[in-house]
Amino acid sequence: MDRLHNTVKTYAWGSATAIPGLLGTPPTGEPQAELWMGAHPAGPSRVDRGGGPLSLADAIAADPRGELGAATVDALGPRLPFLLKVLAADAPLSLQTHPDRERARAGYAEEEALGIPLDAPHRNYRDANHKPELVCALTPFEGLCGFRPVAEAAGVLEELGVGSLKPYADLLRARPEDAALREVVTAVLTAEPAAMAETVARAAEAADRLGGAFAPYAALARHYPGDPGVIAAMLLNPVRLEPGEALYLGAGVPHAYLRGLGVEIMANSDNVLRCGLTPKHVDVPELLRVVRFEATEPGLLRPVPAADGSGEExxxxxxxxxxxxxxxxxxxxxxxxxxxxxxxxxxxxxxxxxxxxxxxxxxxxxxxxxxxxxxxxxxxxxxxxxxxxxxxxxxxxxxx
CATH class of the missing domain: 2.60.120.10 (Jelly Rolls)
Structure with missing residues (x-):
């Protein structure tokens, strides 16, 4: 067994204190967003087997069957199939979704054929893998996950009392679920920017005035003024996890983490399609190919005893x-x-x-x-x- 020496990612939304507090190290003053444990090429852990620091990815590549096990290699290939993280959010992450394996392979091949560099800001697919994921709360953890029932989403928009949101609410009530969600998300993300910025500002004022369940949307608008993702976020289910509870996210489910410290595990991928709440690239046509336009209950999980009686949960x-x-x-x-x-x-x-x-x-x-x-x-x-x-x-x- 090897002690892991891990990479900390310093994204702007990260907490300056949560990961240092977990590690017992002094804060650096920078936001420390994610502690990565695994063999992903964007931040592999390091081990020392007597010859100095060695990337875990290189250690596995030297003997995949010995390191991973024959069953894992035969089923999933010769690389570590998962990435484990500690995630520390002090501000909202982007509103996003992830592709299934088929779309990830096709999208990656298309962008490779176009010669788009892997680190290009406008690249959607940085690998050919899907990215199901699970986050388990270490502290109270807040997020958004999956579309609300369309009547409920319409009610949220109507309660704000903002005239420019009424057409979206009407559409949600008038069309079948899939078509209604698709058309509203498309309209919000492709709206004329100045007009949408005004809608977001008015919606944020109303959310601030109403408070309660609307307060998170006012906070989103403070972080991302004028961002259409603020309106898109209102279509999603709010989620709060207590320590020990977890949330599972499959392909195509829109979500955003808002605040908290958690253990996150995912397929070994960095493929993200963003809907908003970010200064990063948003590819609306590609996003529309990936998102599941259906109301879903958040996949909340609590640990269950392992069947073997080992005490593992x-x-x-x-x-x-x-x-x-x-x-x-x-x-x-x-x-x-x-x-x-x-x-x-x-x-x-x-x-x-x-x-x-x-x-x-x-x-x-x-x-x-x-x-x-x-x-x-x-x-x-x-x-x-x-x-x-x-x-x-x-x-x-x-x-x-």
């Missing part, structure tokens, strides 16, 4: 790329055996977790202590036990 999802589980280890409890056979990343979020791996033939093995915010990579063939007290998140591939 699992966040069940349909994703084959990843599986997230949690071990809450009480003081004095017996060490927990963590199943081998698939590569795993282990993250301590509370207390202090001690990992032990036996040596060959019963010889003394190795021991690794994880303090809060620290993580480790365990190859597929290695058997490890964990003891606390503390809380350990365990990320693996999601193969049955």
């Amino acid at each position: 699992v966040y069940p999802t349909p994703a084959e790329d990843f599986r997230l589980a949690r071990h809450v280890l009480a003081p004095g409890s017996a060490p927990r055996e963590l199943p081998a056979g698939s590569a795993q990343i282990l993250l301590c979020t509370d207390g202090r977790i001690t990992l032990r791996a036996p040596g060959p033939g019963g010889a003394d093995g190795t021991e690794l202590a994880l303090e809060r915010g620290r993580s480790a990579f365990v190859p597929a063939s290695e058997h490890v036990t964990a003891s606390g007290p503390g809380t350990l998140f365990r990320a693996t591939a999601g193969l049955a």
Whole structure:
């Protein structure tokens, strides 16, 4: 097993204190938005196996079957199929959605054929993979997820009492769900900018006056004045997670995280189609190909005991790329055996977790202590036990 040395991403929406607080390090003054644990080329973790720092991606590439396990390589290919993060939002992230695997492959091939550089600001597809994801709250966590029922969305727009929103509300009430949502989102995102900026300003004033459930939209407009994403956000379900609760997001589901600290796991991809609440590139035609225009209940999850009686708590999802589980280890409890056979990343979020791996033939093995915010990579063939007290998140591939 290897202690991971991880990359921190300093996006503008990040908290200056949450990740340093988790790691027990002094704040730098910069917003620290995401702590990445994995082998994504945009920020791979590093390990040291005696020869100095080595990218985890390179370590896996040298022996994919040994590091990941034969079943993972056969089903998902010779790279780590998931990316684990700690996400710390102090301001809203962009309103966005992710493609399914088929559209990601096609979109990536199209942009490669056009010669668009991978780091170009207007590039949509930076890899050929889909990006289902799950976020588990470490603190109270707020977001928006999936379209509301159209009658409810119409009611929200009507209650603001802004004349320029009335045509959108009328359309939501008059057309079938798919057509209504598609036409309203298209109209909002393609509206004349000055007119939409005025609509957003008036809607924000009304939301500020009404308060309560409308207060988040006034806050969005303060962060992104004039952005059509403020109106699009009103069509989505508001979500609040308490610590330990999670939210699963499949392909095509529009969403935005607003505030909070959480553990996030996703397929190993960086493909994002943005609807608004961002200064970054918004490709409306491509977005319309990807979004699922249907009302959905947010995919809220609570951990369930693993069927094997191991004490592990699992966040069940349909994703084959990843599986997230949690071990809450009480003081004095017996060490927990963590199943081998698939590569795993282990993250301590509370207390202090001690990992032990036996040596060959019963010889003394190795021991690794994880303090809060620290993580480790365990190859597929290695058997490890964990003891606390503390809380350990365990990320693996999601193969049955």
